[in-house]
Amino acid sequence: MINPSSGPGGVCRLLASLLYGLESHMDSSEDSTFLQDMLMGNTLHLLIKVYDRLQKYRAQRPAPLLESAQGLARDLAEELHCVVASPETTELLYLLSKPHVQALLSVHDMVSQKEFDPQLPPLPPMPDYIEKEEDSIKIVCLVKNQEPLGATIKKDESTGAIVVARVMRGGAADRSGLIHEGDKLKEVNGVPMENKNPEEIIPILAKSEGAVTFRVIPGTKEEPETIDNKIFVRALFDYNPQADPAIPCKDAGLKFWKGDVLQIVSQEDDTWWQARRHGDANHRAGLIPSRQLQERRVTLQRPAVLFHPLRESMIFGEDVDYGAISGIHIAGLRKSFRFSRKDSTSQQVRQKMGKGHAGIHLPIYQEVLPYKRKPDEPYRLVLLTGTSGVGVTELKRRLLLSDPEHFSVSVPYTTRERKKHEREGVEYHFVSKHTFEKDILDHKFLEFGEYKGNYYGMSLDSVRRVVAESKVCLLDVKPHAITALYTSEFKPYVVFVKPPSIESLRLSRRKAKVLSSQNEQTPTKLFTEEDFQDMITSAQAMENKYGHLFEKVIINDDLAMAFTELRNELTKIETDTHWIPNTWAHV
Template sequence: MKAYREFRSDLPDKTITGTSFCRPVGPLSSVIIKPLNNDKPIIWTRRLESHMDTSEDSTFLQDMLMGNTLHLLIKVYDRLQKYRAQQPAPLLDSTQGLAQDLAKELHSVVANPETTELLYLLSKPHVQALLSVHDMVSQKEFDPRLPPLPPLPDYIEKEEDSIKIVCLVKNQEPLGATIKRDESTGAIVVARVMRGGAADRSGLIHEGDKLKEVNGVPMEDKNPEEIIPILAKSEGAVTFKVIPGTKEPETIDNKIFIRALFDYDPQADPAIPCKDAGLEFCRGDVLQIVSQEDDTWWQARRHGDANLRAGLIPSRQLQERRVTLQRPAVLFHPLRDLKVFDTGLRKSFRLSRKDNTSQRVRQKMGKGHASIHLPIYQEILPYKRQPEEPYRLVLLTGPSGVGVTELKRRLLLSDPESFSITVPYTTRERKRHEREGVEYHFVSKHTFEKDILNHKFLEYGEYKGNYYGVSLDSVHRAVAESKVCLLDVKPNAIAALYTSEFKPYVVFVKPPSIERLRLSRRKAKVLSSQNEQTPTKIFTEEDFQDMITSAQAMENKYGHLFEKVIINDDLAMAFTELRNELTKIETETHWIPNTWAHV
């Protein structure tokens, strides 16, 4: 802030200190603006009257100097001076994300006037704009002390009449562009511009531009590997001398969202053009696609991430080729360890893993079931159930003995008005205490086998000479009850239900480590095989190992279908986690495959 002073012998100095104003007592002739940090004022001498043609000019200047706006600006300036020497760093650079998390938590608590008011304030556009500006400043580290932009060069080669000089102010953020050598011309060109990065936001550097110089250093004789360190070490103003390319920028629908169905670490990918430009993600992360111009490497950003700069991810075509090469060894290994047919419906409907030689276990999938593509990316869209729509079908799956049936039982007991289950079919004789359509639907063996041929069963099996099975009709009836239908199935039965009609929410119940299994299940019991005298027995070390092996095999083959993975180390905690998750999918917006959208 400069101080202005008009020397007059006949009038005292009139002062604006930044927090107080003194109105002149005579004609406006002298003003002093004194900084509050005791800095020596910079004196500027000028006759004000000589520049004022009318009294209106004098009135205007006087009103401006005495106005509240200037008062507030000076006050803000004074406050900022206190922090300038301290050079404070932001405590948090993602306040928008923090506000979103807070809003989610407030939605889940009991409503009261305070929470309602806070939610209202957080939703105001002025508050959101303030948080957005805060995040932009804290992430980009704007510094007013950066050097001024250098002037344009006095001489430009005649043959380069289309050349342009681009100057970007570089901070700790990467420039957001990759380079390569053109195979036909040998020139260094911009291979891609990362959406949302510094180069993209400037609007001055585009894909296909030829890079001639960086800070005056010629680039013609350098390899891309030599140029990258030069750019990385550059600070402040970085001047690029480029020849504009002729390629038109790509336009893309920024509303394309995908769910990643595999883990990806760019630092471990030898094929990526630039490891630092890659975007690391985990299976289940929601990504927004911002560029598919490159058939091999897409540009994407993680949904909800405060950093708007996109990163490189493998395209679907590239990753499918990789999966095809790995499939025999990793992703589609047959479930050799899954020897148990288990719907989790009744204890008598279970077979021990030792019964595979004495019992015939048959599971068939009907014609027309949904095919599952290679687990790469799943295009998704936001979804929130409307009051007139049926509830999503909840599918629980996991290896035998992990606790799927017990979790389903606890859910049903906790709220029978909200949850329902399917009624299975069987060919065995009805016991005295059993009722038709309650415990089972009792049918003849001929009818059951006829329904098998007509593909009416989602799952079925044979135990001690009797058939047991779950029909698709029973699922339809349970869903029609206007309740959340709970169904535990083997993973290979999910495909038959993976449709827009059911919109299944698939929960995989996973065992903990074998050490934790030994502690948590040391006194628990598992169902025995039919050859043993007692119906249950204590878990053995072999049971634990089979459980973990089966879970890994399930996850390898069907993990792309699981929306939620719950590790059942403690049954009470697993139940609470599952119950909270099912509440969220009924009350909050979440993601579903775009193929489930209503046409």
């Protein structure tokens, strides 16, 4: 065996001998290839050369000429400031002030003085007497910077001790691995924690700068296994921890808004989960109410609370037939089957809202996963919904006109007689009443209704035909029809079109006319104040009941801007990675 220190190149010769001895044992396996690449890599050979050079100078026992090059540089700079300025002195002063030169001098002084360990503040002295229960006491030193330490504390009611209530994932305490849930705090920076409340400890930590020293007694609670959690959810409600009186620590809470995607990193506590907002630069988790807690809260709320009075600038609504107003007609373009505005009087809307309180469904979190459409996959179905009068039909019409080869609509069915100018499969599919009623019993229709003795309806098969043509199928539906299409087959992208404030409605629709019934061919009446109020009230009821299904909400205050916003969003979901419910994942 060759001694590594036996002259220059000893390690290199040992490595060569090792490779020669292993040659007969090498095969084509992955492990052998990895070992051979590692032993023959340039990085290893460079390290060996450095090692040989260090061994050479180690035998010579070199001593530094000066242990404080930084001090010499400072003295020289002071003297140069006193002499007459010249180009040479100015350049030398500039070089000495460069951070790279100062760092090099600092490293030289550390090597010459053999001070290789980081400079930490001295630990507090250990007491002469340690209680028996503290025989496992440990001292933890954490460096406090701009971010919080990432742990919460509470007072044990039975013992009066201050204990670590929870450690926030990704915070400084969690990254150190030195503080755990259940640990008892005895001292913080030399200040005893005995007979103190958590509120008294916070100022002590706030005044601490740099290193914070804790004396703790390790808790008995077993640490959970660290799991790389990949659970993502879309929040279906707004949350502000500062306004939540039940949260254990407001500063540890995570604020989020409806539609935000959150990564759940801990569900150990049944009441408070730990989560990060997806895309945030801060990796420290925050507390959010668990699904169970938030569901209990919603259940216990009085029904009236669920219908929050919205500011007028935030109120939304349904669908005006702009196509009828402008006189433009496109074959196959039909409104959702809203047969008469007379059916939606303000009194009936208020009655429906009053009866619907008990049946309101308000989900809390929707588990999601990232999705990007592949070139050979069908396009996502686009569902447009809103209240009567808000402009859903006009937005759909503009999308069709913007790219007829890319966007299309499904053709509805009817039992009425075909008119001379109509073509089968273009304006309608014309079927017998018996066939239509049979399809109703077979649940083939998304929506259907009867008007003047004739049936009208939209079938699932007509939607599938458009999707099979590699086009984006646009549907204008009532919210209740969304659930029938909310499947992995269609992956619907649901857009809710909302009305603006009632003042904006008065301005934008003051001269517009609307169809008084489905059978009318031209607009016959102007909007009334009651129509505007119905639009806003109905929109509010829709969002309260079906808001968890809406991926995009567009306020139609200006039709051109609303169309541009919608068109841009549809382009993004066709090309970019976005989030869909995990139940739509391919098995």
